[in-house]
Amino acid sequence: MDGASRPESVTSHDVARAAGVSQSTVSRVLRNDRRVAASTRERVLSAASALHYVPSEVGRSLVTRSTRTIAIVVTDLGNAFYPHLIAPLHDEASVQNYRTVLLTETVEPLGGDGDLGSAEAEARAEEISPLLDRLLNRSTDGVVLTTSRLDGTLPRVLARRSMPFVFLTRFVEGVAADSAVVDNSLGASLATGEAVRLGHVRIGAIFGPPDTSTGRDRERGVRAAVTAAGLELPDAVVRHGNFTFEAGHQAMVELMAQRPRPTVVLCSNDIVAIGAFNATAALGLSVPGDVSLVGFDDLPMAAWEVFGLTTVHQPMEAMARAAVELLIERIEGRVDSDAARQMVFEPRLVVRRSLAPPATGA
Amino acid sequence: MDGASRPESVTSHDVARAAGVSQSTVSRVLRNDRRVAASTRERVLSAASALHYVPSEVGRSLVTRSTRTIAIVVTDLGNAFYPHLIAPLHDEASVQNYRTVLLTETVEPLGGDGDLGSAEAEARAEEISPLLDRLLNRSTDGVVLTTSRLDGTLPRVLARRSMPFVFLTRFVEGVAADSAVVDNSLGASLATGEAVRLGHVRIGAIFGPPDTSTGRDRERGVRAAVTAAGLELPDAVVRHGNFTFEAGHQAMVELMAQRPRPTVVLCSNDIVAIGAFNATAALGLSVPGDVSLVGFDDLPMAAWEVFGLTTVHQPMEAMARAAVELLIERIEGRVDSDAARQMVFEPRLVVRRSLAPPATGA
DNA sequence: CGTGCACTTGACTACGTATGCACGCTCCGT
DNA sequence: ACGGAGCGTGCATACGTAGTCAAGTGCACG
Incomplete structure (x- = not known):
């Protein structure tokens, strides 16, 4: 079955034999132990090179108990x-x-049997x-x-x-x-504050999964800033979803069907925002003419000319x-x-x- | 220095001791060797489980000479x-x-000393x-x-x-x-042929690196189809670059500065095409109104509504x-x-x- | 009742490397 | 000339697992 007969590889013993020294010495040379004579080191190195010796990471890991x-x-x-x-x-x-x-x-x-x-x-x-x-x-x-x-x-x-x-x-x-x-909460606040400053009142949001710290904290930041501005965030213009293009796309279609439509939609991250952006294209709406969009993360993609996505940079x-x-x-x-x-x-x-x-x- | 004192992990010997058997038997149980009595297997498994034993991949690799x-x-x-x-x-x-x-x-x-x-x-x-x-x-x-x-x-x-x-x-x-x-050459030919069929005559191209089989073969396919259609591909409307957004972006800016402008630009892959697409946006040109674009690979991104990129699908x-x-x-x-x-x-x-x-x- | 087989298990070793320990050699000081 | 220090090297072993070999038990069959 396993007729591989992998060519058994060259080991430090082979190098030792070729150089006329012990395996220990080979190991010492390759580990740069300075207690080895220059002439010996030379012989070992050239033998190793001639045999194309590459130390086995497996052998090394076993004895050092570390894999780096x-x-x-x-x-x-x-x-x-x-x-x-x-x-x-x-x-x-x-x-x-x-x-x-x-x-x-x-x-x-999460299967059906929720209560184990x-x-x-x-x-x-x-x-x-x-x-x-x-x-x-x-x-x-x-x-x-x-x-x-x-x-x-x-x-x-x-x-x-x-x-x-x-x-x-x-x-x-x-x-x-x-x-x-x-600081996800702060970042979301910054973005929301800027939307408010520009005069947005009907604010919508596509939040991330509430069971992630990222999703939850960004939602907190948005809600805090909205409240601080004396505004509201009606459930009708709020969606939750995964951090995916598809989730953003679908949520945006739903939000754009609401009346009155939100004038800005804050998204849980750039991927979601780009999903939302594409949804507006599919609906024949324009950004920011019909609706503004904000992301989070500042992926390189956010800077692409077709998007020009306002977002929160994280380093x-x-x-x-x-x-x-x-x-x-x-x-x-x-x-x-x-x-x-x-x-x-x-x-x-x-x-x-x-x-x-x-x-x-x- | 290395005061780690990593908690020495549990080995098959520990499991053996706990189960009152030899290490060999532990190994056999875990390798599903059927030559071991059911009662023994039971004892070993529960000992292993109690000790949270996880076999060392390093030890295993050393002896099996395979890492999977x-x-x-x-x-x-x-x-x-x-x-x-x-x-x-x-x-x-x-x-x-x-x-x-x-x-x-x-x-x-590639450093300056080209001729070693x-x-x-x-x-x-x-x-x-x-x-x-x-x-x-x-x-x-x-x-x-x-x-x-x-x-x-x-x-x-x-x-x-x-x-x-x-x-x-x-x-x-x-x-x-x-x-x-x-079949990169064939794929490029298909795309080029379609452009020709739609009536394009002034065809431009952003090819990949000539020292990759992908870049070279796709270029071959385009050139063959252009020639077969009795058309030409003037050097002025041909660029070469890496398979990157930036390369596509820059090349497109250059091509759009040519007069007469090409009416279609064939790109070495989707990333390049999307770079080119964004360049048109930056230049205030529209796709396909002012210029058509074709990619290669059919990444999910190509299907995004903002792009709607014609491309060659590879499985x-x-x-x-x-x-x-x-x-x-x-x-x-x-x-x-x-x-x-x-x-x-x-x-x-x-x-x-x-x-x-x-x-x-x- | 003896022989042999099937089945189960343990002792031992190999895998390739790193390293503690001991040994031999050189060189220097007195 | 002698003793000790210090350097260079080899021997032996450990790391954790898989697998070989042999030994032990018990049972069936002759």
């Missing part, structure tokens, strides 16, 4: 949001001489999913979580098994872990770097306290075409 | 193209019980870059290459070290390796699945021949708003 690899957990790779997070994570990890593994958390549909006892729920949480296995089987030194829902069990399990991890973008309350997030690169640093400090035990270190970044409003004063006399 | 992990090599994670490739790759690998690692190939700028001797070039090729190290250090069983340029040394090095790999989307001539690609999911299957067959030695197996998929023209007949009397 961190896992990044995301939900949906198809979502345009993640690449912008993944790239800086990857880069910063590289700088710190860590490798990166990308893992997807398949969100299981807490004992049962606990048991299910401990059940080893493929993802959890991957995180706990020591092929990874730490984890960056970007997708956690507030009720997620994953962070709790990781904490219990004392696997180092850090929250990025979102976090889960009641779990003591480092995190790097933007994703800085956040990703911070997350990696926090994590690696934990991994290498360089941090004294067990307390969670929460880094909160400043949002910044980026004004573009998609937000304008409401049409007069509409 | 395949690497995906891409250039630019920020490019919207890759997620659509990565997701199905990841999924198919999961189905086959393989894990996936995402690696980026940093394309080194072939011996020198060879030496540099053998130099172990971080990426190459990662691919050869046996932390990975095989590689999916999506980014190779025609002169790339990576595939050749992999072949020489007999590391299984497969080309996806692009390929490199002269390297005998399995590949899964669309990326099927291609990704095929690539994974080809690769795993190689890894597991299930394929007799050494000959390259090339799977060529059918392109399909998807007509949307962005391609229309040229304005009359323009």
Whole structure:
């Protein structure tokens, strides 16, 4: 069956034999141990080079009990949001001489049997999913979580098994872990305040999932700013949905069917806003002529000329770097306290075409 | 320094002790070896569960000489193209019980010393870059290459070290390796033919890098169709660039400055086309009123209402699945021949708003 | 009642690398 | 000339798992 007969690879023993030294010496040379004679080092290096020797990471990991690899957990790779997070994570990890593994958390549909006892729920949480296995089987030194829902069990399990991890973008309350997030509530307030300042009164919103910190905090910020302005946010012009193009598209179609129509729609993020933008195109409406739109995140896409999307910038690169640093400090035990270190970044409003004063006399 | 004192994890020996059996038996139970008594199995499983035992992938890999992990090599994670490739790759690998690692190939700028001797070039090729190290250090069983340029040394090095790999989307001539690609030349011909059929005569093009099979083959297809129609493709309305938004944007600005302007511009892929689309918006031109646009790939984005991009569909999911299957067959030695197996998929023209007949009397 | 087979289990070793320990050698000081 | 320090190197072992070999038990059959 497995007729592979993989060509057995060259090991440090082979190099040792070729150089006429012991395997220990080979290891020392390659680990840059300075207690080895220059002439020996030379011989070993040329033997290694001649044999095309590449040290086995597996053998090394087994004895060092470290893989210098961190896992990044995301939900949906198809979502345009993640690449912008993944790239800086990857880069910063590289700088710190860590490798990166990308893992997807398949969100299981909440089945019909909603009321299983807490004992049962606990048991299910401990059940080893493929993802959890991957995180706990020591092929990874730490984890960056970007997708956690507030009720997620994953962070709790990781904490219990004392696997180092850090929250990025979102976090889960009641779990003591480092995190790097933007001040979502403030950002949403800024955007809402600007809409109010421009004279918008009939404000609509497409919020994110209430069981994510991001969705909830941005909603809080919008509602606070609306209330502070003495305005209201009627349920008829509010929708909740996932952070996806499709969710934004569909919600926007519904909102545009309301009478009176909102003159501005605040969206939970840029992807949703772009879904909404396309919905207006499908409906023959114009932005900002018929309705203004505001996003959140400031993805490169928001700046595209066809959108000109007003949005709230969050420093994703800085956040990703911070997350990696926090994590690696934990991994290498360089941090004294067990307390969670929460880094909160400043949002910044980026004004573009998609937000304008409401049409007069509409 | 490293005061981590990582809590030493539970091993199969711990489980063995708890269950009152030998480590071998624990291993057998977990490997589902049926030569173990039901009662023993029961005891071992409950001990393992009580101790929250998770087998060490590192230990396992060392002895099995296999990691069940395949690497995906891409250039630019920020490019919207890759997620659509990565997701199905990841999924198919999961189905086959393989894990996936995402690696980026940093394309080194071609320095000024262009003419180093072939011996020198060879030496540099053998130099172990971080990426190459990662691919050869046996932390990975095989590689999916999506980014190779025609002169790339990576595939050749992999072949020489007999590391299984497969080309996806692009390929490199002269390297005998399995590949899964669309018929790029045919696809480009289809799109060009349609433009001609609609009456376009002044055709412009933004081609991809000539040192990629994708860029070159799509260019070939366009040129063949133009010639077959008895038309010409003047250099003034042809640009070459990378497969990026920015390249498409800039090239389009240049093409639109030509007189007479082309009435249609064929783009090397959808990202480039969308860059071009945005350039027209910046210039105050309309698509397809002032100029028609055609892409390639049929990313979900092409179907967005604001674009309505006519493009050539390639079955990326099927291609990704095929690539994974080809690769795993190689890894597991299930394929007799050494000959390259090339799977060529059918392109399909998807007509949307962005391609229309040229304005009359323009 | 003896032989042999089926079934179950444990002792042991290999995988490739890193490293503690000990040994031998050189060189210097007295 | 002798002792000790210090350097360079090899031996042996550990890491956690899989699998080989052999041994033990019990049962059926002759």
